[in-house]
Amino acid sequence: MADALAGAAALPGAAAPAAHASLRGVTRVYPGAAPVHALGPIDLDLARGEFFSVVGPSGCGKSTLIDVQAGLAAPSAGEVMFEGKPVAGKVPDGIGVVFQEDASFPWLTVTDNIAFGLRRAGVDPAEVRRRVEYAIGFMGLRDFARAYPVQLSGGMRQRVCIARTLVLQPRLILLDEPFGALDQQTRLLMGDELLRLWRETRATVLLITHALDEAAMLSDRVGAMSARPGRFVDLLKTGWPRERDSSLVAEAGFGAITARLWSHLRAESLKAMGGAPP
Amino acid sequence: MSATLVRPARRRSLALDQLLIVLALLVCWQGAYAYAGSSAITSPFATVAYAISMLEQGWFWSNVGATALAFVSSLAIASLLGVLAGLGLGLWRFAGDVTEPVLAALYTIPKVTLYPLILLLFGLGLSAKVAFGVIHGVIPVTLFTLAAVKGLPPVLLRSARAMRLSPRQTLLHVLAPAVLPEIFTGLRVGFSLTLLGVLIGEMFASQKGMGFLILNGINLHNVKLTTAVVLIVVVTAILANAGLLAADKRLRRQR
Numbered sequence: 001m002a003d004a005l006a007g008a009a010a011l012p013g014a015a016a017p018a019a020h021a022s023l024r025g026v027t028r029v030y031p032g033a034a035p036v037h038a039l040g041p042i043d044l045d046l047a048r049g050e051f052f053s054v055v056g057p058s059g060c061g062k063s064t065l066i067d068v069q070a071g072l073a074a075p076s077a078g079e080v081m082f083e084g085k086p087v088a089g090k091v092p093d094g095i096g097v098v099f100q101e102d103a104s105f106p107w108l109t110v111t112d113n114i115a116f117g118l119r120r121a122g123v124d125p126a127e128v129r130r131r132v133e134y135a136i137g138f139m140g141l142r143d144f145a146r147a148y149p150v151q152l153s154g155g156m157r158q159r160v161c162i163a164r165t166l167v168l169q170p171r172l173i174l175l176d177e178p179f180g181a182l183d184q185q186t187r188l189l190m191g192d193e194l195l196r197l198w199r200e201t202r203a204t205v206l207l208i209t210h211a212l213d214e215a216a217m218l219s220d221r222v223g224a225m226s227a228r229p230g231r232f233v234d235l236l237k238t239g240w241p242r243e244r245d246s247s248l249v250a251e252a253g254f255g256a257i258t259a260r261l262w263s264h265l266r267a268e269s270l271k272a273m274g275g276a277p278p
Numbered sequence: 279m280s281a282t283l284v285r286p287a288r289r290r291s292l293a294l295d296q297l298l299i300v301l302a303l304l305v306c307w308q309g310a311y312a313y314a315g316s317s318a319i320t321s322p323f324a325t326v327a328y329a330i331s332m333l334e335q336g337w338f339w340s341n342v343g344a345t346a347l348a349f350v351s352s353l354a355i356a357s358l359l360g361v362l363a364g365l366g367l368g369l370w371r372f373a374g375d376v377t378e379p380v381l382a383a384l385y386t387i388p389k390v391t392l393y394p395l396i397l398l399l400f401g402l403g404l405s406a407k408v409a410f411g412v413i414h415g416v417i418p419v420t421l422f423t424l425a426a427v428k429g430l431p432p433v434l435l436r437s438a439r440a441m442r443l444s445p446r447q448t449l450l451h452v453l454a455p456a457v458l459p460e461i462f463t464g465l466r467v468g469f470s471l472t473l474l475g476v477l478i479g480e481m482f483a484s485q486k487g488m489g490f491l492i493l494n495g496i497n498l499h500n501v502k503l504t505t506a507v508v509l510i511v512v513v514t515a516i517l518a519n520a521g522l523l524a525a526d527k528r529l530r531r532q533r
């Protein structure tokens with residue numbers, strides 16, 4: 001049913017136990033008159049099919065982490081790998097990125113926005129139509145298929161961007177606060193949809209979020225980051241079954257996970273804001 | 279629903295405003311005529327009558343043709359140079375940062391100071407007229423294009439990279455549509471200024487064209503001729519600009 005978005009399953013060479021994507025001793029310093037050490041050093045291994053979330057205080061380098069893993073920015077030190085090959089200079093085939101900012105193309109309708117990457121990749125028009133129609137339904141954009149982004153709310157535009165990335169059937173999906181512009185209810189529902197998609201496509205997901213409950217509910221593992229320069233202060237396994245949804249919030253273990261994340265984040269957020277933890 | 283209710287009323291008031299402006303201009307014109315007398319300007323009615331009679335003259339159309347040829351050539355050159363320079367400078371950030379203030383400063387110097395130089399370089403005739411048109415039009419087109427490229431949200435280009443677009447695809451499918459409305463505005467401004475430049479060029483450096491007719495009328499104290507030609511030029515420019523403005527609005531409607 002969701003085969004229109006499913007791509008990862010057909011991947012060859014999946015037998016190797018090596019990580020699907022990995023960062024080894026990665027740092028990133030923005031050069032300039034006053035260089036900004038934004039990230040790291042960081043080590044991270046994402047297992048194939050894993051759902052990994054990152055939480056961290058504002059400005060700690062989360063978006064930088066995504067840029068580096070995607071190949072959009074080079075690390076200042078360290079090594080970035082994807083499917084056994086170093087990531088260098090450009091975004092490798094198989095990685096899809098959803099940016100924190102609204103990246104919809106204002107001159108294209110919702111449908112054309114979602115079809116954009118497929119058309120550029122020369123995918124057969126019938127196949128484009130099939131995948132785009134599925135994604136439009138999946139993202140709840142049916143009534144706005146012919147609308148332009150300016151006619152949509154921020155949350156809907158973000159859904160367009162998510163759809164535009166998903167139809168490319170990435171094997172590693174990098175999501176930078178994709179639900180940031182959504183209200184809490186829609187956010188939970190979208191979380192469920194994302195989980196369903198993740199199960200059906202078997203893609204690896206790296207999700208950046210500022211919502212602790214979202215991280216706790218969606219992920220196999222959650223990384224809590226320190227204030228800038230971002231480093232992992234905790235890597236926490238949730239232990240949820242693969243079949244799961246937002247009803248997890250009622251689980252006994254759920255509160256313990258968010259509490260543990262918050263204990264890290266509280267201290268680091270205070271640091272990030274220039275205060276000292278009490 | 280409410281939009282369809284509101285729109286006709288707004289359109290009507292806009293048309294009314296435009297009518298009022300035209301009426302006010304006519305009153306000013308008549309006032310100027312009453313004040314200065316027929317040695318400086320002709321009355322609106324006499325001018326329109328004379329302008330219409332000119333439309334039947336062969337010499338009039340050959341001058342229109344001369345101006346049109348010079349104008350179209352200038353506009354083509356100014357647009358091409360301006361868009362290319364703006365894109366180049368915008369994409370090559372450092373150069374853009376350095377040249378933008380220089381261009382803006384260059385733009386504000388009275389171009390009249392360049393006229394002797396251009397006359398020396400191009401002599402009298404078509405090439406000088408075109409050069410006048412180009413120096414007036416090219417800088418605004420460059421500046422608008424440069425601003426369009428610099429104002430482009432970086433995330434759009436990052437998306438292009440994330441979707442693995444080739445440089446050519448990025449140029450064609452992201453950069454071009456993203457900057458098109460701004461560039462069109464630049465071309466619209468460039469259109470008016472190029473026309474101005476060509477007319478001035480014809481006054482200084484030519485024996486033909488609308489600008490030449492205006493100056494000729496002044497020199498020969500043929501007030502009727504001067505006023506009628508000015509009227510025709512102004513009306514043409516206003517109509518052309520209104521058309522371009524409408525196209526401009528259309529382009530921006532989706533933004």
Ligand SMILES: Nc1ncnc2c1ncn2[C@@H]1O[C@H](COP(=O)(O)OP(=O)(O)OP(=O)(O)O)[C@@H](O)[C@H]1O
Pocket residue numbers: 030036037038056057058059060061062063064065100228
């Ligand atoms: N292009 C840049 N040049 C210089 N410094 C930068 C640049 N981009 C980001 N930074 C700095 O790097 C640090 C990390 O930025 P980043 O965007 O990765 O943070 P973030 O964790 O995504 O923040 P947020 O939660 O607000 O999205 C910040 O201090 C920021 O000021």
Ligand SMILES: [Mg+2]
Pocket residue numbers: 062063064100176
């Ligand atoms: Mg960020």
